[in-house]
Amino acid sequence: MGLIRAQNRTTAVATLAVLLLGSALGLIFFYAPTDADQGFSQRIFYFHVPIALTSYVCFAWGAWKALGVLRATEDPERVERNDLESYVAVHLGVVFGALTLITGSIWARASWGVWWSWGEDQLVLFLVLFLFYCAYFMLRFSVAPGRQRANMSAVYALFGVVLIPVSFLAIRLSKKFIHPVVFTSHGPQMATSQLATFCVALAAMLLLFATLYHVELAGKRVDIRLRELRELLT
């Protein structure tokens, strides 16, 4: 029963994600005005920034689930569920993080003429996070599955969300500033049509994350069930 409900939810989320991604693409290429300063290449903003924000959401969600692992001390089933969810969220966070680095690089090349700029704090922050969360997988794959691995992964994921603001501060302390700051304390510095496009693109990316999250979780759960069944048979 639960499996069918989960399947329906996944289908609904996936449909919505496809619809929103389609309309975001339409808005990005046909509705949003071309930037006076950067021209056509500025449109990558509507991919790059939502992807980056989504990967933050992934890491935050992973840390939230990690907290669930640490709190559920007496309940092995809850530990296992939260551990799997935390892992999947971090995994998708790394995928979105890699996409952020790639789109960021492309944008940097188009607008500043270089593939990489150390003076640009967000990009450097993502590199740090990317390295950090890649090590998460090394940790996970080198420890035997079980309670201890769940705990370690959870602690490491929690370190990650603390590392985000700390690294951000560190990088801010040591940089020259060429990243366009769109969201200032005076509200977003862009036209309404741009803001609308951006919001749709962001919602689309978040839904894409939700879809991938459900699909990967379902896959992993089926995998586990299958292994249990096989063990029962032998």
Next chain:
Amino acid sequence: MSYLADVAALARKDLLLELRAKETLPSMLLFVVAALAIFHFALPAGTSHAAALGLLWSALVFTALLGLTRAFVPEREQGLLDALVLAPCDRSAIWLGKAIAVFAFLAAAEVVALPAFAAFFSSIDGSTVAAVALADVGICTVGTLLGAMAVAGHARELLLPLLFLPLAIPIVVGGVGASAGAGPRYLLFLVLYDAVFSLLAWGSFEYVVAEE
């Protein structure tokens, strides 16, 4: 009070072991001096003071890594960690004792490394020394926790640098900034880093060593 006594006993055990076996500290000392010698040849002649300071910081981080890699090896090889977890003391005391021992090794290595740096390259000011001391706290607290994680895996020695280096980047930023002249701001940042990550490591260590 008994918590502090536990911590002191655990730290004393590590220091005694080191005094008798003399494994970790001599290798850290040799490593840091050798690294500084390598850096001398890696830098082109007439390099600025700032570039040399940057290399000092990477030498310190890698030396610390060497010490941290060894930190939990005796526990692992003798099966001592299981016994410590069973002992009727707070588990975070294990972490604190180990962190203090690692800090002692690292500080001893730096007592040699900083004068050696001053002799090989250029002089060091008070702000750099303060930054090194603050960075050591962060390196030892975070590194000890990650060291305990790394020994649980198959890859041990391989795993720790991967886990540790991304977390050490803010320390290097703070340290290099403090030694490059803009002191107080960066020292404050190092204090913040130490406070945040020490608390986190202190609170989470018991989960890392929890048995099945």
